[in-house]
Amino acid sequence: MTDKTLPRGTSGAPPARFDGDKALALVCVGVPLIGLVLFFLYPMAIVFLRSITTVDGEYGLSNYAEVLGSSGFWRATRHSMIMGGATTLLSVVLGFIIAHGLYRCAFRGKRLIRAVIVLPLLAPSLVQALGLIFLLGRNGVVNQLFGVEMEIYGFWGLLIANTLYALPQAVMIIGAALVLLDARTYEAAEVMGASPMRQFRDLTLPAARFGILNAAFVVFIITITDFGNAAVIGGDYSVLATEIYSQVIGQRNFNMGAVVGIMLLLPTVAAYYIERRAMRLQGRHPVNAQRFVPRFTPARDLPMAGLNLLICLAVLSVIAIVFYASFVRLWPYNMSLTLKHYDITLAGGYSSLWITIWISLAAAAGGTFLVFLLAVGLRRAPAMLAQPLQVLAAMPAAVPGMVLGLAYILTFNSTATPLYLLYGTAALIGIVNFYHYHTQAFLTVMTGFRQLPSALEEAAGSLGAGLGRVAVNIIAPFVAPMLISVFFFLFMRSMVTLSAVVFLTTPDLSVAAVTIMRLDDAGLTSQAAAFSCCVMAVVAAALLGMKAILAYLGRNAGTGSDG
Amino acid sequence: MTTPVSVSRITASLLALGLAMPAAAGELTIYTALEEEELAAYTEAAQKALPDVELNVLRLSTGKLGARILAEADNPQADLIWGWAVTAMMDPRILEMMSSYEAAGVDVLPDRFRDPENRWFAPIGYMGAFCVNKPRLEEKGLPMPTSWADLAQEGFKNEVLMPDPNSSGTGYLHVNAVLQSMGAEAGWAQLEAVDPNMAQYTSSGSKPCKSARIGEYTVGISLAFTAMQSIQEGYPLAMVFPEGGVGYELEANGILSSTDNAGDAQKFLDWTMSDEAIALYGEYKALVTVPGVGQSEAAAAAGLPEDIGTVLADVDFDASAKSQVETKKEWRERFGR
């Protein structure tokens, strides 16, 4: 132990006497904080008020009593917890395999793996649902081929669907922890005679713990809040999100739905608390610029490549079968090919696609910027402020989209505040998309920030750089890979997310996900699939375009960024 | 990348949307749950008939629309509700928001298709149906079911789907019809008998039919509209109305009292009872409550009887609306999974 670990470990926060910097640090924390308060905390406070509003319009806990007294609620809770746990375990293991393959192993085709693994993020939920049914359903391809009748509706189908959706997010967060690991420690371990297995156990796992725990946290809460998969493939496996749907949509009883929505925050807060406790045992990981370049090691890389390939094939097949089916005349009864499903005139046709792109770009750019500001600000904020703020920033994923969307109506469709001006605007749709995915964006950037050595900031500070310069010249380039993946993540999700947005569209303003839902509602499932494929193609094209621009900029700047 | 023109256009529209208010004079915001295809036809005709009024129509499914209308209740955004399930409309919280208006021509409707206080009237409706996948039925060697009782047969084990009445209006439509047409005791017993064969209770009303049409299950207890639409597309489905009567739902229209454009809203409601509109209903709807409207082609093709009354259950909507909370609760206790 050197004498510097003690003071730094216990205090961490740099001095608070920055004058101009102090103001800037305040802005860094303040602006995202105001955003979180206005667009998350305030709507959720209104949800909470609704949850304690009784039938006769008074405040009381009778709604809670009723929910807690129903056996359906406890069954759904048990199911949600089991499903959350199982999905978390599976997603984190598979996510780690992929992230480890991508960043710590040597084999070809990583670009392809990276591309395939994000597919579930850019696919509208309908695609995943259809894909799984076409593939694994009772009348699906697998059952037809092997002449069996496998039953996917229920626990197993839901587990697969949730894992598909959670996997790319787990990879994103775990990857953020693995990509920046220092090569030197591995060289040191190698020299000391540590076997690859030992190195993995003693170096990789501990170092990736922050990422693994963050990923587990995110996967757990997006699983227990997800409604789409549960409705389509969950069969009778009722979960808390289906309880909310049944209350809010089926019985038009928002107050009771709000109770379940508020209850969903509890396991989330608990999970977050456990995660933070576990984190505290791990000191900050010292890192420097030595990048790890894996050398081909057959014993490690061949199985890893095989596993990666297998997972990617599974993901790809689900999406690909829908793509194929969108050209099939009448799945599964008339398999001749046709383009007719692409001739979409109902539900507004293709018009919603373009406005969705703009909204998504704005949500992604604004969101990435805000999350970056917040992460920078948190480094300078006193612990008293930083800790509650971190919990707040990690909370939004705990709110099912449906609850968030309705909360936005209750909050912003009130002429009582100037926020009313936002109601019915594209801006509000962008905002709800960002805050819906705030948790994932925030935790990914924070995972990157943890790898940032404080010596870099301190050195820049001593050279005379203020916080603004440090943020732009030092921090931003360092966490650039995370910022880019957060931007793409927000963009992809904004393009296809339905749950919250469905309540905020207006007659003049519809988004692609709503068009898909309307086509499917109209029974035109093949057209909905075709439209989904168009959305995926547009998103993919946009992503490739942006990557090309980034690569071009990167080359011009001649920096060593290798994200 | 885009041209500067489209950027500025979007900016302009964002600004305009930034000031979104309940539609001003000359504009109507209409919330509807009508099906896309008919909606497109009706809207086009209505817009032609009312050239000075800009019709802004928002379409959502019955359940989501209800959630939205109630969430917006403190400051309603819509001027009109058009073609929305009457069971939902009869929710006291919704009725409270509606204004009375006797649309021109509404007097031709029998009393049970209009509110005594003229807050809503329902010239059209939709009905439930069994969607039966013929190849799967054959493969399983099962007889074509013609009644709820048939679905209780051993061979249908895990081959039947129906929507959960607690999540779906369609689910309630069926449960209510069974209870009202057979009487409460016999009705519950019937549902009890079918329950072991139910593979799932789904949250969406059209899902059972969509699952049945691609051969995932044999019978989907669902909507006639989805069945007809699927048959038209070519799916090997049979649409079956259970003996003893199938449930149906009325699609009601009404004006929200918060509207600041009551004049245009009334003109629109008048249009929904115009000869032109009624003629269009005849083209698209299986269930038209306006007396003397002939059967639509699609309905005939799908095998709907000419006198629709023969297949409909005898439903008392008032009673159905009043008992729905109790019924759903009891259903949940008996069949909740």
Next chain:
Amino acid sequence: MYLTVEHATKTFGPFVALDDVSIAIEKGEFVCLLGPSGCGKTTLLRIIAGLAETDSGVVTIEGETLSNQPARKRGFGIVFQSYSLFPNMTVAENIGYGLRIRGAANDQIAARVRELLELVKLPQLADKFPSQLSGGQQQRIALARAIAVDPRVLLLDEPLSALDAKVRADLRSEIRQLQRTLGIPTLMVTHDQEEALALADKIICMNHGTVVQAGTPEDLYHRPETRFVADFMGTSNLIETDVIRRVQPDLLQTRPDAPDADYIACIRPEHIELTPDADGTATVREISFLGNLKRIELDSPLGPLLVETHGAGGFSPGDKLALGIAPEHCVWVRDDVIGAAA
């Protein structure tokens, strides 16, 4: 006094990192803060740099109080132990960064960068990225980056500890040379007494958050005031008063008048003369050959002793020897090591 720290106190929870510490650096002086891990030396450096705050106490430079100035306004240069080069910038960009912040013209920056690269003898590396450099090269660049802005004080936080022995020795002499040439007042934190002895004009020896002794390297080596300093600065033979009184009372003449337990005799290994003597009281236990000298472990009436000789004396283990210790070479130091007697 160019730079002073007066009565600095700093606690982290129950842990007292600095306990009323005062130090001073003269213009052009090279000062080493020396002490074991956890003695508070790095905390003190960070306080001077403006990277940490004191609970109480002031830092001044040329009479001006710095306490309210953030690090970036102090105009100091700092080099850390870990590689703190900005990974996204080239070597040249790293060195020029401070000047860029100060708004210097591009050609001016380029010239200065060239000059500094020459100075640290790495002119060929301008366009490389830090990840392409060896550890020693990185620290040279970090040094160049720190002095590029003509800092008022250069702060070095264990800059050599992460390097291997040969590179460390080379860089050590270069730092010394550079500092002499440029005359920048320099404060270096180290736990390596050899490094401190070689580099410093003045050594400030710290322990448990306090300054134990400050002075020239010769002072600290030859005239340690406490047992801790004597022990930490090289090796020494520490012998309790009653043993001296019994075996060689003439050494007591330099002892301050105080209770036995307060002072202890410190005799450096090179100050004990050995003569072969069959009737000698000391016996050779072991001999290690260190090139230019020999280290001999003895058993003697004074207890086990360590002696270093340059002579060619051909002793072998088991030989009997006579000891010669001149009273002026026996330094009496305060016994400040708690519980050491046990």
